[in-house]
Amino acid sequence: MTNPEARSVDEAVAKRRELVNEAIDEELPVTRPERLYEASRYLLEAGGKRLRPAVLLLTAEALSDVEPLTTSYREFPTLDGDRIDVMRAAVSIEVIQSFTLIHDDIMDDDDLRRGVPSVHREYDLETAILAGDTLYSKAFEIMLESGAEPERSLEAVRTLAHTCTQISEGQSLDVEFERSDSVDEEQYLEMVEHKTAVLYGAAASLPPTLLGAESGTVEALYRYGIDIGRAFQIQDDVLDLTVPSDTLGKQRGSDIVEGKRTLITLHARQQGVDVDDLVDVSDPEAVSEAEIDEAVSTLEEAGSIDYARKTAQSLVDNGKAELEVLPDNEARAQLEAVADFLIERGY
Amino acid sequence: MTNPEARSVDEAVAKRRELVNEAIDEELPVTRPERLYEASRYLLEAGGKRLRPAVLLLTAEALSDVEPLTTSYREFPTLDGDRIDVMRAAVSIEVIQSFTLIHDDIMDDDDLRRGVPSVHREYDLETAILAGDTLYSKAFEIMLESGAEPERSLEAVRTLAHTCTQISEGQSLDVEFERSDSVDEEQYLEMVEHKTAVLYGAAASLPPTLLGAESGTVEALYRYGIDIGRAFQIQDDVLDLTVPSDTLGKQRGSDIVEGKRTLITLHARQQGVDVDDLVDVSDPEAVSEAEIDEAVSTLEEAGSIDYARKTAQSLVDNGKAELEVLPDNEARAQLEAVADFLIERGY
Numbered sequence: 001m002t003n004p005e006a007r008s009v010d011e012a013v014a015k016r017r018e019l020v021n022e023a024i025d026e027e028l029p030v031t032r033p034e035r036l037y038e039a040s041r042y043l044l045e046a047g048g049k050r051l052r053p054a055v056l057l058l059t060a061e062a063l064s065d066v067e068p069l070t071t072s073y074r075e076f077p078t079l080d081g082d083r084i085d086v087m088r089a090a091v092s093i094e095v096i097q098s099f100t101l102i103h104d105d106i107m108d109d110d111d112l113r114r115g116v117p118s119v120h121r122e123y124d125l126e127t128a129i130l131a132g133d134t135l136y137s138k139a140f141e142i143m144l145e146s147g148a149e150p151e152r153s154l155e156a157v158r159t160l161a162h163t164c165t166q167i168s169e170g171q172s173l174d175v176e177f178e179r180s181d182s183v184d185e186e187q188y189l190e191m192v193e194h195k196t197a198v199l200y201g202a203a204a205s206l207p208p209t210l211l212g213a214e215s216g217t218v219e220a221l222y223r224y225g226i227d228i229g230r231a232f233q234i235q236d237d238v239l240d241l242t243v244p245s246d247t248l249g250k251q252r253g254s255d256i257v258e259g260k261r262t263l264i265t266l267h268a269r270q271q272g273v274d275v276d277d278l279v280d281v282s283d284p285e286a287v288s289e290a291e292i293d294e295a296v297s298t299l300e301e302a303g304s305i306d307y308a309r310k311t312a313q314s315l316v317d318n319g320k321a322e323l324e325v326l327p328d329n330e331a332r333a334q335l336e337a338v339a340d341f342l343i344e345r346g347y
Numbered sequence: 348m349t350n351p352e353a354r355s356v357d358e359a360v361a362k363r364r365e366l367v368n369e370a371i372d373e374e375l376p377v378t379r380p381e382r383l384y385e386a387s388r389y390l391l392e393a394g395g396k397r398l399r400p401a402v403l404l405l406t407a408e409a410l411s412d413v414e415p416l417t418t419s420y421r422e423f424p425t426l427d428g429d430r431i432d433v434m435r436a437a438v439s440i441e442v443i444q445s446f447t448l449i450h451d452d453i454m455d456d457d458d459l460r461r462g463v464p465s466v467h468r469e470y471d472l473e474t475a476i477l478a479g480d481t482l483y484s485k486a487f488e489i490m491l492e493s494g495a496e497p498e499r500s501l502e503a504v505r506t507l508a509h510t511c512t513q514i515s516e517g518q519s520l521d522v523e524f525e526r527s528d529s530v531d532e533e534q535y536l537e538m539v540e541h542k543t544a545v546l547y548g549a550a551a552s553l554p555p556t557l558l559g560a561e562s563g564t565v566e567a568l569y570r571y572g573i574d575i576g577r578a579f580q581i582q583d584d585v586l587d588l589t590v591p592s593d594t595l596g597k598q599r600g601s602d603i604v605e606g607k608r609t610l611i612t613l614h615a616r617q618q619g620v621d622v623d624d625l626v627d628v629s630d631p632e633a634v635s636e637a638e639i640d641e642a643v644s645t646l647e648e649a650g651s652i653d654y655a656r657k658t659a660q661s662l663v664d665n666g667k668a669e670l671e672v673l674p675d676n677e678a679r680a681q682l683e684a685v686a687d688f689l690i691e692r693g694y
Contacts, residue, residue, distance in 0.1 A: 137511035
């Protein structure tokens with residue numbers, strides 16, 4: 001990446017990633033039964049950009065109006081002068097994200113994730129289901145120990161639980177849509193909101209909840225998270241088609257091979273493209289790079305990839321506008337930059 | 348059942364089961380996506396004795412010293428004169444139990460549960476994983492709305508989350524033990540405590556937590572739950588060998604066919620029985636009733652089934668002794684009777 005804003009986001013995310021990784025080690029130690037905890041940590045250790053925790057930590061810094069990276073996340077100032085551990089909330093969100101990836105990979109029977117074998121491949125099905133289930137409850141245990149006032153902690157846990165319910169609903173819609181020919185754009189965006197965007201909504205709205213902001217601020221920051229989360233998923237769908245498998249850490253074009261609905265294929269179908277015939281889905285293993293290339297060309301010619309990019313841009317613009325509830329400071333500027341980064345990133 | 352105490356427990360559990368089933372309908376409505384919620388409710392609707400909710404509701408009645416079944420569980424008196432909804436806590440515990448059964452059946456690839464196909468057989472693997480994940484977060488959402496004081500609600504959610512972590516740990520140990528020849532009784536009982544007993548511990552300790560009892564009472568009732576929960580699992584292992592498949596709702600002798608460690612096989616091994624040779628585990632489908640009969644005779648002759656029964660009896664006696672922290676009333680007598688019932692039941 002060459003432009004200065006992108007470089008600054010990379011740095012902002014990378015510095016927080018280091019701190020988040022240290023905190024994951026502390027909050028999720030390998031205890032007995034060791035194999036279960038090793039499997040639970042396997043994907044967390046395999047990488048990940050830690051974008052959701054970064055959004056959470058930046059939102060906390062913007063809200064409490066502190067100079068970024070100058071204040072310990074473990075003893076972070078609330079709006080009424082107490083100190084709480086916002087890092088635990090950040091770890092909790094990443095742990096939920098990791099649980100959903102482990103169960104997702106089982107459901108899609110995906111072999112690779114973050115360039116390493118998926119958990120059910122590296123271990124086995126039983127261990128992968130249990131690793132996901134363990135992370136699920138651990139996320140709640142970690143969130144409960146932020147030290148925030150009881151009412152605020154309760155509201156944070158309520159957000160977490162409702163977010164998890166919505167993620168399962170979104171996954172279920174995603175599966176349902178693979179079997180349906182009559183999905184429209186509105187239904188698709190609802191599915192994306194549930195499957196992906198709510199966790200960004202949680203990441204951005206937990207700091208105002210825990211730090212004691214008023215409800216209008218919680219709601220605006222939730223909408224920021226939802227908007228950039230939707231944009232993130234749409235960009236993910238674009239990248240699935242346009243980035244080499246090596247960089248993706250998984251098979252390029254897996255969405256069309258698996259018959260997943262995306263904003264891109266929905267648009268193409270409206271333009272008269274025979275989406276079901278883009279590649280031969282009867283034998284996914286046999287689909288060649290050349291067939292993927294051809295499918296991508298067809299989608300480009302229909303204007304569908306461009307349409308997805310424009311939709312993502314418009315969501316990012318809306319999301320950034322919500323940030324006006326925050327003090328005008330460096331952390332807020334970085335939250336704007338993160339929003340831009342989500343749709344400019346190439347991996 | 349012929350003795351009056353057993354009949355009284357049957358009645359006490361049955362009357363609360365009806366109320367719990369109504370509450371499950373209210374707390375877990377079928378909403379969009381319908382197939383996900385239908386799958387989530389499938390096992391809950393297939394039956395189940397609702398023993399854990401019954402323990403929870405009886406503990407609340409004993410503690411608040413009300414005449415059993417005279418006070419609405421939805422507006423239940425706390426120890427300091429407020430009203431809370433203890434039924435939600437009861438539903439939450441049953442919902443967690445149901446989530447673990449759905450994921451268990453996937454892990455063991457069991458076809459039957461409560462006499463109907465397991466969820467991954469009736470629906471599919473993806474839907475079963477998601478149904479379990481949905482019940483998981485719903486249990487937290489429901490527990491959060493008891494209306495108890497924030498500190499008490501937080502402590503209840505902490506108990507729930509920690510219980511879920513321990514269940515996954517117990518399941519993981521169970522899987523590990525299938526592959527190990529060096530499991531001793533202490534390790535086995537630790538596994539059972541994590542896999543099964545903690546949910547009884549939660550059921551008995553949530554009412555004192557939510558109703559505002561002192562910590563000594565919470566701890567004693569937790570120990571009551573742990574003791575009867577261990578006894579329950581040991582009795583389950585006895586029933587797996589001694590009750591016809593039709594009554595069990597699953598294959599009799601499945602534990603020995605699947606090579607599961609139980610207190611019975613651990614004892615038999617100590618007595619010199621070649622436990623691995625009891626039945627031919629290489630082809631589980633081909634194991635006949637006659638082979639199971641012969642295996643059971645061998646275990647009986649070694650005194651192993653009797654040993655398990657005596658161990659369960661001793662745990663029940665310990666558990667009942669913990670109930671002395673409660674006022675001496677009708678509900679407490681029923682909690683004693685429930686403890687006896689857990690090891691006298693024939694199904």
